[in-house]
Amino acid sequence: MTEEKKGLTRKEFLKLAAVGAGVAAGSGLVAATEGLSAKGPVKWVMVIDLDRCIGCKACHVACKAEFDVRLGVFRSSVIDYEYGRYPDARRDFLPWLCNHCDNPPCVKVCPVEPVEAEFKGIKFTKKATYKRPDGPVLVDQQRCIGCGLCIMNCPYKVRFFDPAKKAGGNPAANPASKCDLCVHRLDAGLVPSCVNTCQGRARIVGNLNDLNSEVSKLMRGARVLLPEKGTKPQVYYIGEGAARINDALRKGIDIRIEANSEYQLKVWKNGPYAG
Amino acid sequence: MATREMSRRDILRIGALSALALTTMKLNRAEAKTVQGRMDSLVMGGKDVSPVTKKERKAIPTACWSCVTRCAAMGYVEDGRLMKVESNPNSIRTEGVMCSKGQSAPNEVYFPDRLLYPLKRVGPRGGGKWRRISWDEATDELAKRLKKLRDEGRPEKFFFHYGRMKGSSSKLIKSVFLKKVYGVGSYGNHTSICEGGKWTGQELTWGKHYDNWDMDNTRFVLNFGSNIFETHTNHIPVAHRLIRAMKERGVELVTFDVRLSNTAAKSTEWIPIRPGTDGAVALAMCHVIMKEGLYDREFFKFIKATKNHKASVDEKISSLKKHLSRFTPEWAEKESGVAASKIAALARKFAKTKPACVISYRGAVAHYNGAENERTIQMLAAITGNVDNPGGRCRGVGAKWKYPKPKYHVKARKLKIVDGPKKGPLHAKLPTHHVSQLVLRMIKDGSQGRPEIYLWYCYNPAYVNGENREYAEILKDEKLIPFTVTSNIVYDESSRLADMILPDATYLERWDWEDMVSPAQIPEYYIRQALVKPLGQSRDFADVVCEIANKMGLPMGFNSKEEFVRLSCEHTPKIKDLPGGGFEYMKTHGVWHDPKEKPHYYGYRKEVKEKDLKKKGVIFDEETGVYWNWKKSKAKSEEEAKKKGYRHTKKAYKGYVGQKIGDKVYKGFKPDKINKSGYFELYSDILEEKGFSPMPTYYPIPEHRRKAPDQLVLTTYKVAMHIHSRSTHRKWLAELFHDNPAWINPETASRLGIGDGDRIKVRSEVDEIVTKARVTDNIVPGIIAISYHVGRQESGRYASGRKSPFGRDDDIDLKFKWWNEYGVHPNWVIPNWVDPVSGQQRWMDTVVTVTKA
Ligand code: SF4
Ligand code: SF4
């Protein structure tokens, strides 16, 4: 979808970009040196090499197929960034999904009563949205009351109301949903569906607590989205593409962004969650 | 490596910052591969669990058919429903990855507007009224009509036109049923609206078409108009290797394109170029390479660059130098807009980086000068020795299946409507892949006869050709074509003009063996097996053909494609001996390649064995230096063959044995479709005889020369999320791409007073469309680019907003569909015209007047 259709002006769109894509001029992607720990048994993270991403959107569709995701919403998409003047025009791609933050604001605001839970012998507390000890931030749709606080408080705007489902804690509402790092696959020893299909092998998943893992080895110069929000994202971006997008944003270059969901745009623009 | 020996305690002590430092270690390539293949012992595919029940799903090997690449795949089914499709991790072609089109497979089966019942029209053709009929009624009627034509000795009045038909489908329907059993030798294809001109350019130079680009071994890639990262005939197998080469080995990719495609965007460098001028740039590069002595002298042994086939290497080199002398970079700059210095620098780089690979596609070939441009690009590969070598432009290698051939002895009859008119501006002199865009025009014209039954399959003639308005009218005219039938899964712009619709099975519900070219230069054998039962009453058209043959009393020795595939597995050497039997092995594994086989390179250098030259019927042709077996040609006697000679005997190329070079006979570059020699021909006697330049040259596009200064050139393109005309009914793809505003450069737009988002009128000599402008820096000035795929009038609610006859409402996403715009189809304003050499449709040549609407 193009912005024309949405009736958005370029300025508004840039504003959305700054929020929606999670990259604001002057901040944006910065080198990630924090948030790395060598503790814990397994810590799943994703590294995305923007040089290897060709914007094919196979990941977007594979994710739709994996979870039969409804039209209008998505767990992962790919944003096209266009900038520069002819003939030096450029386009870069930014795969976009839940950052599985180590300090997740969505979890903080979830009003559902925490309960004790255990994962592979590790005890933790669990609201309707919670962080599993091995990394993924998850939503328990059975307990979710559909209040939308997590959706509103995710600075990356990757959460949505699951349109065809009922929230277990409030059947009148739709539950929150988003990328769950394909925990059903990780638990079965499989890479996430988007990683599996990625033809560029741009998406790499692995255990950051294993220094020999591929993700650990790729961590040099890795960047994260909106580090200043203090969310400690666990989706890392590497490659010159990451530097380029960041640079363009810093310089305040006119950037054209294509999004693919009216729902997402509505959330950005009109919804109670805008800004 | 040091880290491996570090203890857990050390790691903990080092902490976060050091962990970063540790990652500076470089992996060598072998290690990188293992790591990538395992991802911390997570499996990369071939296994699947349900996100809901967490139960493991059974993996069923099959093959994608979204695009012609036909990647080996895996399907997962739950309670009889297809849940998802992924790549087959054991395929040497795909190496386990898949594109967005392949991933949308479940949509193909379950889209709510799918055709599920045989239908017959009620009321006038095109009136949109239908009644359901039984399969028996449908096949009875078809068998009766077909039998009548055959009994009356005019089977050619049955005209079969396919858009895509490959592997076993093609062999069963075309080679066996149509040609051998039914007796019709003329059928329509669609290659000339794809890249037929490219193939003709290759047949003229190195013989049998298809170029594989050896990305695993190349060190530099020069791209003339291929959008390899979004779409290609061997898309995933080649594209993923190219990304890998770029990232892991620092291979540079330089792309000439009129538009910043995703390929151009991901290239090391995008070089904007005026439409239709790629050949000029390639010629100038050859000029620089020859002039500066950067050519590969050794390869010249296999090149023909003079009339005399016995010329020495020095003579050939000087002939080529002389020919190229006028095509200077300065001249090419004037034609193409690419700076002369850039052309010269790239020529040097291409010639000096060994091996290097030059790639090309529709940006270079869908033009008036398409076949010639491809010939020039072939020349660039040849003079630098980048032909059929590791890392270069290689001759395609694919599986060679054996299949059952029933014994019928009929001489196939032909309707001469597949190659366009014999004279006039639409005449093509070497249409080696036919002129499919003119088939309906030929039917209207009628001078070569008209079919009484026109059946199209996996084809949408009213959408995929140019001048859609006229073509729909022809198809609709009952006086021109008395009976129209289609086998299709979707009610599209052409299905609505059929008299009878046969609901086809999707590729996920049918059987096939496949043979698409392997990027590893080692053939891969693979099959497609039905993942689920055909939905509703849909049936694989090939199975319908078997039934019709039986009803006509013409049994073929098999009754379904599944049986055909099984018999093929049991007949094909090596496959038949696989553990458990060929068919069982292929059903379990899906793919097979010979682990002992070495990649195929340099086949042309092999010498022909003495005994093969002494075989019965093999004679030597003085004029070309070709040894050939006249018995395989149309010659009636050895005497006639000798008198006419190799070049002028019909189908002599079929008997080609080898090329004499010096005192040796080499396998050389085996001809296909035309009687060329076994040399890599840069001097073509065939073209010379047809009145064209024997050596690669540049034909400027006449209409571009004549156009008024404020007129623009219209070009079209494809995107990563769609498959030609065949995917807008898939909701996940339509959601990503359903609208296509016309790209126009800011400078051009302001000259025409057009702003971003304005409604604009695009008028050509043949028609007019109204669309929106997208003013963007991603395109050269002076042109307008409108994507293909969308602008549908039918194809269901996701594609057009229109419900198809008998469409269902059981797809929950109909409620959540959020788009109401469906784009505009550019083909309405593009004429059906030809490259005068090959008959290639000139998609990128149309001159248009663009105004604010
Ligand atoms: S599948 Fe991979 S290459 Fe394609 S868009 Fe997604 S991340 Fe990029
Ligand atoms: S990206 Fe948003 S939804 Fe995901 S963990 Fe972070 S804050 Fe929560």
Ligand code: SF4
């Ligand atoms: S990890 Fe799974 S849920 Fe998340 S984006 Fe990838 S496919 Fe979708």
